[in-house]
Amino acid sequence: MDLETQRKWDGAVAGYDLMNGFGPERRWAPWKRRLFSAMDGNILFLAIGTGQDIQFFPPGQHITAIDISPRMLEQARPRADRYDGALELRHLDVHDLDYPDATFDQVFTSCTFCSVPRPVDGLRRLARVLKPGGTIGMFEHTGSRFFPFGLMLDLMTPLTRRFGPELNRDTPANVQRAGFVNLSVEPVYLDVVKIIRARRPG
Numbered sequence: 095m096d097l098e099t100q101r102k103w104d105g106a107v108a109g110y111d112l113m114n115g116f117g118p119e120r121r122w123a124p125w126k127r128r129l130f131s132a133m134d135g136n137i138l139f140l141a142i143g144t145g146q147d148i149q150f151f152p153p154g155q156h157i158t159a160i161d162i163s164p165r166m167l168e169q170a171r172p173r174a175d176r177y178d179g180a181l182e183l184r185h186l187d188v189h190d191l192d193y194p195d196a197t198f199d200q201v202f203t204s205c206t207f208c209s210v211p212r213p214v215d216g217l218r219r220l221a222r223v224l225k226p227g228g229t230i231g232m233f234e235h236t237g238s239r240f241f242p243f244g245l246m247l248d249l250m251t252p253l254t255r256r257f258g259p260e261l262n263r264d265t266p267a268n269v270q271r272a273g274f275v276n277l278s279v280e281p282v283y284l285d286v287v288k289i290i291r292a293r294r295p296g
Contacts, residue, residue: 095187096162099211103143103163110144111169119146122233125282126150126204129231129289133157135199138223140188141206145170153178158198160186188216196225203232207265217272226296230274235287236265266290 127150135156142148142159143166151157157179161167164185174181186192188210201220210216220230266279266288274292281288 095190096211099187099209100162100164103161103209104165107144107163107165107169110166111146119149122282122287123150125289126233129233130202132229132231133200133202136197138193138198138201138220140201140203140220141209142167142170142174142183145173147204148173148177148181151177151179151181156180158182158184160184160188162187188219191219191223193223195222196228197223199225199228201228201230203230203234205233205235207232207234207268208236208263213263213265213268214271217269217274221273221294224294226294228294230269230290230292230294232265232269232290233282233287234265234290236263236285 126147130147130150131152133152133155137155137157139147139157139159142161143163145159148159148170157177159170159174159181161170161183162185167183167185170183174183189212201224207213207216217230224230266277269290269292270277273295275295276291276293278291279288280291
């Protein structure tokens with residue numbers, strides 16, 4: 095367990111829903127609903143946070159949702175209890191997944207890989223627990239190729255990484271480095287917010 099990362103996100107709980115709640119969720123809701131509508135089979139959801147994304151999950155699914163922060167999971171519990179399906183919450187670090195190889199049919203993430211300390215390694219750990227041919231679906235914000243956005247995100251990242259996400263990561267490239275194939279990237283907002291889909295080989 096990465097205790098430094100755990101402490102960072104435990105400390106972010108107090109203002110998390112205020113910062114990431116009503117406005118942002120209304121803005122991104124149609125995109126997240128469409129991404130999560132593909133949920134099927136045995137599903138792993140990485141970094142459930144306070145559970146804001148649960149409202150966008152289709153009913154009747156079997157979902158294991160993990161997070162490195164126990165305080166985030168405490169906040170998520172009431173939302174998880176209201177979910178119309180099987181939703182298990184676990185305190186777990188993506189770098190220390192304790193599931194056997196090829197456990198899950200699908201993995202989903204939402205604004206997660208801006209914050210995983212070793213993103214390529216974390217993605218490889220997810221690939222290990224995916225069945226051959228299993229898919230990953232990601233709603234992520236990333237760095238930008240365009241001026242001035244790329245420069246702004248590069249300048250902000252040394253500050254933001256101290257209390258939350260890194261803003262300039264190339265997550266699509268990290269997905270490929272981790273060994274996923276059939277990568278597709280759908281722009282949501284400029285080239286910063288994206289839906290990323292890929293598949294474990296086999």
